[in-house]
Structure formats: structure tokens, C-alpha cells
Amino acid sequence: MKRLIFLMICIVSILNASDLKLGLNTMNIQDSEGSGIFLLYKIKKDILFETSYNEAYIRGVKKDSQNETWNSFNTQRLGIRYYLKSYLEDKIRLFFSGGLEYIYKNNKLSSNKSKLNTYGLLGLDFDINKYFDISFSLGSSGKGAKANKLKTSPNYAHGFNVLVGIEYKLF
Numbered sequence: 001m002k003r004l005i006f007l008m009i010c011i012v013s014i015l016n017a018s019d020l021k022l023g024l025n026t027m028n029i030q031d032s033e034g035s036g037i038f039l040l041y042k043i044k045k046d047i048l049f050e051t052s053y054n055e056a057y058i059r060g061v062k063k064d065s066q067n068e069t070w071n072s073f074n075t076q077r078l079g080i081r082y083y084l085k086s087y088l089e090d091k092i093r094l095f096f097s098g099g100l101e102y103i104y105k106n107n108k109l110s111s112n113k114s115k116l117n118t119y120g121l122l123g124l125d126f127d128i129n130k131y132f133d134i135s136f137s138l139g140s141s142g143k144g145a146k147a148n149k150l151k152t153s154p155n156y157a158h159g160f161n162v163l164v165g166i167e168y169k170l171f
Contacts (some may be wrong), residue, residue, distance in 0.1 A: 019041055019170070020039065020040065020041055020042075020170040021039070021040035021041075021042075021048070021167045021169050022037075022038075022039055022040075022168045022170070023037070023038045023039075023040070023165045023166060023167040023168065024036070024037055024038075024165060024166055025037075025038060025054075025135075025163050025164060025165030025166075026163070026164050026165070027054060027056065027161060027162065027164075028161070028162045029141060029156075029157060029158070029159060029160070029161050029162075030155070030156075030158060030159030030160055031058055031154060031156075031159075032056040032057060032058045032073075032156055032157070033056060033057055034054055034057055034072075035054065035056075036052050036053055036054030036055065036075075037052065038050060038051065038052035038053075038077075038165065040081060040167065046082060046083040047080060047081070047083075048080070048081040048082075048083075049079075049080060049081075050077070050078075050079050050080065050081050050097060050099070051076070051077065051078050051079075052076065052077045053074070053075075053076050054074065054075045054076070054077070055072055055074050056072070056073055056074075056075065056156075056157070057070040057071065057072050057073075058070070058073065058109070058147060058150075058154065058156045059071075060147060060150035060151065060152065060154060061150060061152075062108075062149060062150060062151070063149060063150065063151055071106065071109050071147070071150070072106065073103065073104065073145075073156055074103075074104040074106075075101050075102065075103050075104065075117075075157050076101070076102045076104070077099060077100070077102075078099050078100050079097055079098050079099015079100065079119070080097070080098065081095050081096070081097040082095060082096050082097075083095045083125075084096055090127060091126070091127045092124060092125070092126055092127070093124065093125040093127075094122075094123075094124055095122070095123050095124070095125060095137075096120070096121070096122055096123075097119075097120070097121040097122075097123065097137065097139070098118070098119060098120040099118070099119065100116060100118060100119075101116070101117040101118065101119045101141060101142070102114065102115075102116055103115045103116075103117055103144065103145050103156075103157045108149065109145075109147040109149055109150065110145055110146060110147050110148050110149055111148055111149065112145060112146060112148065115144075115145045115157075117142040117143065117144060117145075117157060117158070118141070118142040119139060119141045119142065119161065120139045120140060121137040121138065121139030121163065122137060122138060122139055123135055123137025123138065123163070124136050124137070131168060132166060132167065132168060132169065133166070133167040133169060134164075134165070134166055134167070135163070135164070135165045135166075135167060136163070136164050137161070138161065138162055139160075139161045139163075140159065140160055140161060141158050141159060141161055142158065143155075143158055144156055144157040144158020144159070145157055145158070
């Protein structure tokens with residue numbers, strides 16, 4: 001996590017700060033809940049490059065236990081956000097976001113390798129003031145990974161996504 005934050009700081013220092021948005025989000029992916037940090041970089045007026053790092057938790061019972069616990073897993077996303085339409089003089093903007101998602105291996109959840117996944121979201125940005133936006137998006141993640149060290153071997157980082165975030169505008 002420290003390396004990722006350092007990398008994001010380096011990216012911010014290299015890129016033109018007037019074209020950046022930094023944000024925090026909370027998310028729900030099927031039976032998992034978590035939060036993350038993200039960076040949006042404006043490529044053109046309605047197209048932004050996005051990257052995010054998320055930590056989520058899935059509830060389950062390990063095969064060698066009777067107690068239910070929350071188990072963490074991490075994902076990193078890399079994609080494009082495209083603003084489709086704006087309403088009320090750009091105060092509300094409809095967007096599509098999609099790209100690749102990397103699911104980091106957690107040895108407590110799975111014996112499988114790390115996995116590359118896809119995601120797609122449809123959302124709304126609400127312009128609160130000149131510094132902040134609030135975003136709300138719904139969508140889906142691809143096949144995800146299998147938690148084969150839990151009794152029910154559920155999929156994680158997979159399925160229906162709900163994300164709510166706050167974005168700090170530098171542009």
C-alpha cells in the first residue's frame with residue numbers, strides 16, 4: 001500500500017495538476033464491501049484516464065474453522081471514464097467507466113494466482129462546488145477469483161458493483 005501511494009504521488013507530481021481529480025470511494029461488490037483511493041486525469045474535455053486501488057472484505061468460514069470472519073483482498077483498476085451527457089449546466093454529468101482490474105492474490109483466501117479482470121460502470125457526477133464532486137456508479141466486474149480456502153468457495157471481486165465517491169477537483 002505504501003508503494004502504491006508513493007507511486008500515485010509521483011504520478012501527480014509529473015502530470016499537470018490542473019488536469020487531476022483525487023478521490024476516495026466506498027464500494028460494494030456482490031458479497032464484498034470495501035473502500036479505495038483513485039486518481040482521474042483529464043485527457044480531453046470529456047475523457048479521463050482513471051486508476052484506483054481498493055481494499056475490500058468478504059465474509060466467510062475458513063475450511064479449518066467454525067467461525068465466520070472477514071477476509072481482505074485488494075484490487076487495482078486502470079481504465080477510461082467518458083462523460084456521455086451533462087445536465088443543468090454541467091452540474092450533473094452522466095458517465096461510463098471501464099477498463100481492467102487486477103486482483104491481488106490473498107493466500108488466506110485462495111491458492112490460485114493473481115488475476116486480471118474487467119469492469120464497467122455507469123454513473124453520475126454531481127458538481128457540489130468548485131473543489132468537490134460526488135460520484136455514484138453502478139456496474140459489474142468480470143469473472144473475479146475463487147476463494148477456495150473458504151468452505152463455500154465463493155467468487156470475490158466479481159459481480160454487481162455499487163461505488164460512491166467524493167472527488168477533489170484540481171482542474
